[in-house]
Amino acid sequence: MKKRESNPKELTQPVEVSGMKRRSFMKLLGGGVFIFFQPWNIFDLFSAPAEQARSLTKDYNAFLHIAEDGTVTCYTGKIEMGQGVITSLPMMMADELNVPLEKVKIVMGDTDLCPYDAGTWGSQTTQTFGPNMRAAAAEARAVLLELASGQLGVPVSQLEIRDGIITDTKNPKNAVTYAQLTKGKKLEKYLDVKPSVEDYTKFTYVGKSYKHSDANLKVTGEAKYAGDLKLPGMVYARILRPQSHGAKLTSVDFSGAEKIEGTKVVRDGDLVAVLHENHDKADEAIVKIQAEYSFNEMPVNDKTIFEWMLKADSSANVARSSGDLESGRQLSEKIFESEFHDPYLAHAPIETHTALAQLEGDKLTVWAATQTPFGLQDGIVRELGLPREKVRVITPFVGGGFGGKTVFQQGIEAAKLAKLTGKPVMVAWTRDEEFFYDNFHSAAVVKIKSGIDNSGLIKLWDYHVYYAGTRGSETIYDVPNAKTTSYSRNKNAPPVHPFSTGPWRAPNNNTNTFAREVQIDIMATAAGIDPLEFRLKNLKDEKMIACLKAVADKFGYVAGKTPSGRGIGIACGTDAGTWVAHMAEVKVDKNTGKVQVVRIAVAQDMGLCVNPQGALIQMEGCITMGLGYTFTEEVLFEGGNILTRGFDTYEIPRFSWLPKIDCVILDRKDKAPKGGGEPAIIAIGAVVANAIFDATGARLYRVPMTPARVLEALKKV
C-alpha cells in the first residue's frame, strides 16, 4: 500500500479558497455526495484510477430486502465500531417501511452484499447515509402500496400500512402482507417520481431511546471481531518491521526463523513475513530474522516539530475573510497575540488492526477490522491487480476506530500473504505495530491575533492555522474584521510529517476549538467580563446561544469574573453540523500540577436525535476520550522513530479520571439529523484549560496539559 506522506487534508484547501459550492466540487471529482465529506480520502481518489471512484447507488433494492417470513434486512456499507448505528439504522428503516423494529435485521460492511459506501467516518452515517436509506425505504413502501392496490383491487388512497400489513381501510379483511407481495423476491418496479419520506410526527421508533442491540453478543463474548475468526489451515503472520519510518530494508537473513519448526518465511519485495499455525511460534520466529536498514530520517522530534512546521515550505490559503484587519486593529482597544500547540495523537483502539484473508479459486475474501470496507476492496484491487468482482471484504464487529481504521494496511498485507501462500492468513497487529503504523492526528500550530474594543466587543480576529486544516476553525463569534488562513505543505515541497497522518475523532476540530476558545477566554478576562456573558455578547448564532444557555442551566452556572478561584471553565463550538457548549469544574493541585475534572456538562444541538440513548452514550464517550488529549496523550518521536509504543508511555483515560457528566440534547425534532459521534469531544481541551485558569490564573497554550506543564504555567502567574 502506498504510504501517505503528506496530510491529505491539504488537498481540500484550494476548494475552500475558490469558494466553490459543494455541488460543483462534487462534479469536479465526478463522484457522489459522500466524496465531499471525506477530505482525507480525496488523496486516494486522486491517486486512484478514475474508474475506481464510486458512488452510492440509487436502486432502493440495494438497501433492503423483504424475506418470505416478513423479515426486513437493511444493507449498509457502514460498519459498527461502537458508535451504535447497528441500533439506530434499523430504527429508521422500521419507521420508514412501517414494520415492527424486531423484524428488521441489518447487514453491514460486506462489499458483496451492501451498497457502495466510502467509509464510516465524520459522523455521517445518520445525517448522510440515513436519508438515502430512508428514501430507498420510502420508494419500496410506495411500490408495495401499488402492488397491493392491484392485488386487493382498491386504490392506493384507500390503503393503510401497519406493521408490514397493507389493509383496505373500508374492508379490514381485505389485506396483504409485505411478505405475500414480495415472496422473498426483489421488487422489479421503480418509481419515476420518488415519494417523500415520512414526517417525524409519524415515527414510532425514531426519537425514542433504545439500548445497544448488540449488547448481549458483546457481554457473552459471542460477538465476533476479525481476530476471532478461524479457518481450516489458517496461519498467523508476523511481519518484519523497520525501527523507524523512512528506513529502507537493505539486507535480510531469515535462516534463524526458518529453523523454528513449521515456520514459513515469505518475501515479496519489502514485505517479509513469517507464517505459523501457532501464534506464539510466529512471535518467536519474527525476532530471529536479522535485517539491516538504511536510514534517511527527518531531523525533527516531538519538541522541535512546531518550529519545524512554522519554517516549512507551506502555502497559505485564506479559508474565509470579512471586513479588513487594519480596521479591526484600529477599532481594538486591546490586542492579544497567542500561539497554541497541539501534538501528534494516536487512535489507540483496544482492537489492533486485524485482517484474515482467504483465496478460494480466484476469489479473495478478506475479513477486516476496518472503517472502509470498500476502500480496502479498492486497495486490494490496486495492489494485487485483481478484478474488483473477485475481491470481497467483510467487516465483522470493529473494536473501535476513531478514524484510525480508515487506513487498511493490514488488510492489504493479509491479502498479499494469502495470495502468495494459498493459505488463509491472519494478520493481527501487535500493540507496538498499532502505535507505529497509525495514521496519527496531525501536530499543529495555531497563531491568533485578536482585539476587543472598550465595551468588550471583538473587533479583530486574525487566525492562522498550520497543518491542522480548517475543520472547526470558524470564528463563530460575530466579528466584523476576521480572516482565517490555513497553512499546508506546498506542492512539491518535502514532506512535513515524518509519518502518516489522518482523521482522529472530529479531525483537527479539537486543535481549532482549543485555540479559539482559550483566546476568547483570554479576552473575556482582559475585558473584566464573565466568560459566559462575554461569549453571549459577541455571538449572533442562535444555536450557539441556545446551547450556552442550556449548558449554563444544567451546570447551575453562577456568573463571575475569571480567575475566580472556583475552577470553572466554558467552551463551545460546532462539528459535523452539530452545535455544542461545555462547562467544567476542575481541582488543581498546585504542588503537583495534577488536575482532576470534578464535573462536566454539555448541551448539544444535533437536529433530530434518532436514538437519544445512543447519542447520550456518544457524548459521554467524547468527553471521556477528550480527557486523553487534554491531559496525557502525546506521540513522542525522534525522526521517524515512534517512542510511545505502549499504553505505559501513551496513556489513555482511566476510571479514576472520570468526572460527573451531565448531557443535554436540545429538542430539535423538526430539523434534519446531524452528527453525534464526534462533536462533544471538540471543546474538552479548551473547557479544561479555561477552568484551570479560573482556578489558578495559570494559562495553558498547549495540550496535553501534563502536571509538568501546569506547574510551568503556574510559575508565570
Next chain:
Amino acid sequence: MEETISFQLNGKKTEVRIDPGQTLLWVLRNHFGLTGTKFGCGVGFCGSCTVLIDKEPVRSCTLSVGDVAGKKVVTIEGLAKNGKLHPVQKAFVEHDALQCGYCTPGMIMSATGLLMKNLSPTRQEIIDGMEDNLCRCGAHIRIIEAVQTAAKEMKGGK
C-alpha cells in the same frame, strides 16, 4: 516439549497435551476456541484478556498454560449459566455499559473478580479495582454503575 496439563476450564475438567510454555491467552483462543478473551496489548497493560484463575482476575496474555495446571480458569464464556446471564453481564446490558465491546469481556471478568471478594464495594473501590482495565470508547461511567447494580443483585441473591 509437550506435556499434559490438567485444569478446570469454565467448570469442566480439562486435559490438554501442549507445550506448557504457550501463552494462556492464545491457547484459550486457538486451542479451545474461546475467543471472548481478547488480545489488546500482549503485555498486561490493557486488561482485555482478563480471565479468572481461582477467582482472581489475571491477564491471560502474561501467563503460560503451564501456570494454570491444577487451577480453575473461568473465561467470559463460562459466566452465563444455562443461558442465563451472570448478574455482571446483565448489569452491563441494563446500563448500556459498552460501545465497541472489545474491552467488555475483560471488564466483566475484572468486575466479577472484584465482586467475588467484596459484595459491597464503594464507588472508590470499584474505580480502584477496575483502574487498570482500559476502554477507549469511554464507557467508564456506565461500567461503574453496572458494577454497583450487579453488586446489589449478587448480594440480594445470597
